[in-house]
Amino acid sequence: MDPYSTEGELINIHTHFYQSQYQEVIDFDTSSFSAENELPVRVLKLRARIALGQAEDVVADVKGEAVPDLEAVGALAEYTLGKTDSALKTIEKLASSAADNVTVQVVGGTVLQAAGKSEEALALLSQHQGSLDAVALIVQIHLQQNRTDLALKEVTAARRWAQDSLLVNLAEAWVGVRVGGEKYQQAFYVYEELAQGSSTFSVPSLIAQAVCEIHLGRLEEAQSALELAVQKDPKNAEGIANLLVLNSISGNNTDELVESLKQANPNHQLLLDLEEKSSLFDKAAAKYSAKA
């Protein structure tokens, strides 16, 4: 039986993970779980800890473990700590030795994609056997490659066999925000359902809901949602970044938000991007000058 199916033991903890409720994942009581699920649970909990920024603990935790799953998680932790080379080496080794391991596929795919090796990530993930985790990751990779068409295809295919799974809904929402039009509203419903339920709430979901509202042009709603998100998690760089974008769209001054974003995550891609564009601007502007 699929441990992730509706009757499976792992369904709730897994759902928590993908709802970005990482603390709930860690706190999940798994003592009654059967032995065969011990490893997947451990992997999930470790990944949740990485997501919460406790990568060092994770590295220490998995040190010396020879199970491919744990090695992969260890590599992810290393990667988030900046040890990209050794992380990649581990993943590449795993990709050739244990490519049929779904954890290796998903976690390895994450690392590869994070390192910008999309093709390798897709190659690894293409070997999955009906794993929604892998599908979701594939969708995200396609979207990051700006291949909305492929992402859409992947989601449509997954929808056929995975029905109303959370991951498929999420993946569909991601694609929807890209495609736009009516899809904005559909994506909004997905996130709203998550962000408004007390058991499903997480800051990232709320942020995603606000993003949909921005795209829908409902700026005031987006504003209140994002303010709430930042209030709940003042260190959440994505919340600040989106708030910054929103304020910019509304024609407000964004200097303060830039500062707080710098504090939250000085390497946020918005900041890096703006910096790059700023120098690009200066370079391009230098080509012009008045005659007199």
Place this chain on the structure above:
Amino acid sequence: MQSSPGMLTKFESKSSRAKGIAFHPKRPWILVALHSSTIQLWDYRMGTLIDRFEEHDGPVRGVDFHKTQPLFVSGGDDYKIKVWSYQTRRCLFTLNGHLDYVRTVFFHHELPWILSASDDQTIRIWNWQNRSLICTMTGHNHYAMCAQFHPKEDLVVSASLDQSVRVWDISGLRKKHSAPTSMSYEDQIARANQNQTDMFGNTDAVVKFVLEGHDRGVNWVAFHPTMPLIVSAGDDRLVKLWRMSETKAWEVDTCRGHFQNASGCLFHPHQDLILSAGEDKTIRVWDLNKRTAVQSFKRENDRFWVIAAHPEINLFAAGHDNGVMVFKLERERPASAVHQNTLFYITKEKHVRSYDFQKDVESPTLLSLKKLGSPWVSPRTLSYNPAERSILVTTPADGGSYELLSLPRDGSGVIEPTESKRGSGNSAIFVARNRFAVLNTANQTIDIKDLSNNTARSFKPPAGTTDIYFGGTGNLLIITPTTVYLYDIQQKKTTAELAITGVKYIVWSNDGLYAALLSKHNVTIVTKTLEQISTLHETIRIKSATWDDAGILLYSTLNHVKYALLNGDNGIVRTLDQTVYLVRVKGRNVYCLDRAAKPRILRIDPTEYRFKMALVKRNYEEMLHIIRTSSLVGQSIISYLQKKGYPEIALQFVQDPTTRFDLAIECGNLDVAVEMAKELDKPKFWTRLGTEALAHGNHQIVEMCYQKLKQFDKLSFLYLATGDHSKLARMAKIAEHRGDFTARFQNAVYLGDVEDRIQMLKEIDLYPLAYATAKSHGLEEECEAILEASGLTEDQLTLPTMGKPLAPPKPVVSTFKSNWPNKASSQSYFESALLGQVEGLSLEDESNTANGIEAEHATKEETADKLIATAGEDDDDAAGWDMGDDDVPEIDNDFVNVDSAEAGGAGSCEADIWARNSPLAVDHVAGGSFETAMQLLNRQVGAVQFAPLKPRFLEVYQSSKTFLPALANLPTLLNYVRRTVDETDLRKVLPIIPRDLEHLASNDLQKGYDSMKANKLEDGASIFKGILHAILVNAVSSESEVAEAKKLIVSAREYSIAMDIELARRNLGSIDEIAQDPAKVKRSLELSAYFTIPKIEVPHRQIALLSAIKVAIKSKNYNSALGFANRIIANGGSSKIVENAKKTKAQCERNPNDSIEIEFDQFAEFEICAASHTPIYSGAPFEECAFDGSKYHSSYKGSICKVCEVCEIGKHGSGLRLFS
């Protein structure tokens, strides 16, 4: 009396005797009824026979065109009247009834009636609509020779061999055949009681007058078109003029001269003349008022039988024993001369007038030439001498004479010339300010005369000289029938000559470098030294020509205005409904004189010839301008460009994909060809594209073509040739899928894949070959396996000796990675400019050109992107194969695509698409493409200093995308915020723009106003500049919003200038500092005055005026203060301010003087230079900022605009685009 030279034959036909003729009222057609039973339809302009109608039996005597319908009627000796359609070219029906020859037939001018006169002594009226006879008029007792309707009244006139002319009243007939509704009760009573009948009881047509006077039979009779006059011609050789009143008619006079039977006569349609023709072989022209002979024309052998006049234009036709001649009585070309902006010409009344081209005004008569020559002969030429304001007029009367007259300064009615100098000569022209040349053809001399008409010198021109023209300073052009000579008057010798026949007119270009020699059917363009440049032939007669300022000749034929370029290219500019004589062309106006010698303006579209001229001169800017500003399309221009070898330019005009494809192939523009081939998607096009691309070495396109065409073998070979092993491998796989063993074998050979070959050979049971292959490659294991499978042993086989195994060469260079580099020159300057124009651009300087080319590269890259994208779309199809799907792919797929996902890679992000979708700078900014955005702004408004726009650029850019959290530990998903929220078509999506027009108007502008009110001018100035920057990088959603945006720009500009001025005043120093320096005091006063000039909102202007009053009064400039106070009062508004102003006014009026003179005239119209803050008076030269429109003294040209701080002053762009 001698035959006059004035009669000009325009057309002659040769045929049997012509008995009836009729002019078409509109077209240049004439119907001729012949004695041989044929009716001919001629085009007398072209001189061609259009049609023949042969249904009459025996001679046809009468024909007439219907005025409006495509009909004509004929009557002949077969007693029949036939009605024909010249459209369907057949006889519609026949009216039978006459009992003898039908002599004449005529249509009524408005009723559906035909009038016929017959030898059966009756005159009949027929209704051709219901094809019935409606009236028979009896009374003549001999052949009725001719009967005509009155052009307006209900009258008929008839002539008979019974020597009488009869006038019939047919008003009864009209009433009878009118619709009953139009008849009042009284009319009906009147008609019922009508007892006025002729002797047969006929009330429809009654004889009104019987005119007796001819001593023999009368052959012809005609009404005057307007006056109550009748003219008749008879066998007594006389032409008689009759007059009639309401109650009686009488003979007026007789024109004697014909010495044989007079067969036809008519009134001139416009002039007081009578024309008659007779069997004495003459046509005679008579003065209607004096009844004296004016002209006569004699033919050697042909008796004249009939004469007709064109109803509209000055043309006549006469039928004689051997055909028909169409002729004019006189030249209609008005004598004229052009000097600068003035045309001098001679009207039909022989008045000299002038016409101002610029003002489109005719002068009153300057001079009357009534006494010049004979009254019926108009002057032939006019030559004007601007230095003396005198004219030379020649007339052909009296064997040719000229007259030298001086023109009065301005005309005041009909003035007889006070003094004139005259002499005999055929041509007379001014050759210098005080010299003119006179040609006398009779004794073949040319005299050069001074202004007192004394001959200064005289010489013999080349034999047979017919005319002389001005030939440039000190030169004459002398025309003989076969040659044109350039004659130097000083040296008295011919300096150049050109063999050219029949030149009639010479027209010099405005710059005097070229001359057009016009003959009847040819235009020859020569240089001033008489070197022929080009010549062209016209089948239609050429009438006149004039040069435009750009050196293009416009000439008129009978029915067209055409142009000719120096290289001989010519074409039609417009058609003409009547003949005109061109005198000048300026822009879209062609000025000409019509045949009535009235100046007229014809509107033309000069686009086509300007474009061709630009093409010839390779003036690409001009061409670009024309292409952009006019709708220059059409097959002719395309084929012209193609013919002239500019397919790449023709490409720009074509929409039709097939033609576009052809042109693109022709000029080697593969990008366009690919685009079109995709659109057409037919094998034929792919094949051609493949061939062309191969020639270019563009193997990527070749590959695509082969894919589309499913040419697997070619593809394989291409991959082999380009060394693309991975794709070759894929081809092998495809071959396997297709079950095509030959292809598989071939691919395996290309790949050097021995195993696959052996495997394949085994699969098709060719074990011997498999064995041989394995053996030759030394694959012993495989050999044994094969032997085993086939149950043989090695010694049972004999093999030929084998050489070394074949291995395909390894590619040294990875050709497949990129195309052969092409020389960039294949793109013409013009084309790149056109492609680069996402937007209008001015190609002023090099940097812009470079930009254009850059942009063009960008387009190329985009195309490449698109290629990848389209390739990518089909990835999954190819992927399907790899997954080993069962269905054979090419069955349900349109074409083979061997690019799989691995080559697909990343797509283009939406931000890139924005830039592609939009020509607006702001969308490029949002897409992060700052370079192209800057290019656009630079071209649109001459933006050069972008630093102030940086905050706006970054603001727009950072508003463009959101960050969607997705899976843990991966970067967030970027999504692009659109202003087109409902749009999902990627070709139409556009980015969101922060601070749009509405936001600016309701927020920033109000803040600006607030700072003005609060006297925070520094803040205000930066707010308004910010508004300008925000509009500069912005987009609106409709044309009306564009107008609003422009308003906002204007108001931000005015505030910005106003605040700058006031700030400049405040920066002069503290009050004390200013007080110590008189220059500063003056400047302070001036600036405070200028502060009131910008067009800011009234309440704010009041503030400015108050401030100005304060400053002025302080310096005792009461007059200025008074002016300001008056303006405040005029502005009205807040009563407190107005009250104060009134007080000030009262105070100042006591002493309205300025103690300090300042440069401020409150009554003058001026604007403030935004840089120097000094006035620019209206009329003074100035430069502008192309974006905000702020004005500057011209010395600031090239520096940065002080208002927007972005654009270069005086640099003109295509204008800001906010809406696409």
